[in-house]
Amino acid sequence: MRIGVPSGLRGRRVRVILLLGAVAVLLTVAVIVVVPMLRPPGPRPPFQLPVACGETWRLATYPGHDDYDVDLFPTQGEAWGRPVLASAAGRVVEAGVNGELGGRTPENPNGPRGRGGGYWVVIDHGDRWQTQYLHLLEPPLVRVGDRVTRGEQVGKIGSTGNSGAPHLHYEQHRGRQKVEAHFDGAPSGITTDDTEYSVTRTSNNCLPAR
Structure with a gap:
């Protein structure tokens, strides 16, 4: 005579199996997501200015802008519509609207301000390095x-x-920290936002893409 397993016991076994499966999934997710975040950042990628080759731009900041934030303005010609280029190779992880767009356009440059970064792009360059491009x-x-x-x-x-x-707000991030932007292997010179100041740099974003 065969004795069956009581239905209550079978139910508990199923719940235990499902629970163990859920725990295994969570542990797998933790390994995939959390562990890479704990690794120290790798070496700085070969960043270049995010503007056209050979052009000279003014890099600026001001009180309240936040340390290491860089605002880029062309030293010649109109800023509206100028190309924004990737500083280094990578994968796009954000591309859309940050905050609210507002109403400032070339036809209405004094229109209402929006909030946040407006149209923006974030590129992940690997080894926990990212760049951000705002106010597009x-x-x-x-x-x-x-x-x-x-x-x-x-x-x-x-x-x-x-x-x-019209300008490009630009940032470089190492891990979870914003850091001084480097271009063509040299520091940008934009560090704290204690006072309003600017520097000029010429873009070398014209070498064969890597």
């Missing part, structure tokens, strides 16, 4: 998941979001 004129020319090469155009300079004039 129009929707980005790239999408999340796209692979980009150094010098590839990702957008156009505008004044969307919380922006007073």
Whole structure:
């Protein structure tokens, strides 16, 4: 005579198996997501200015801008619509709207301000390095998941979001920290936001893409 397993016991076994499966999934996710975040960042990628080869730009900051934030303005010509280029090769992880766009356009440069970064792009360069490109004129020319090469155009300079004039707001991040931007192997010179100041740099974003 065969004795069956009571239904209550079978139910408990099923619940235990499901629980163990859920724990295994959570542990796998933790290994995939958390462990890479605990690794120290790798060496700095060979970043270049995010603007066209040979052009000279003014890099500026001001009180309240936040340490290491860089605002880029051309020293010659109009800023509106100028190409914004990837500083280094990587994968696009954000491409869309940050905050609210506002209403500043080339036709209405004094329109209402928006909030945040407006149209923006974030590129992950591997080894926990990222760059951010804010206040773009129009929707980005790239999408999340796209692979980009150094010098590839990702957008156009505008004044969307919380922006007073057309420019490119740019940041470099190492791990979870914003750091002083380096271009062509040299520090940008934009560090603290204690006072308003600027420096000029010429773009070398023209070497063969890597």
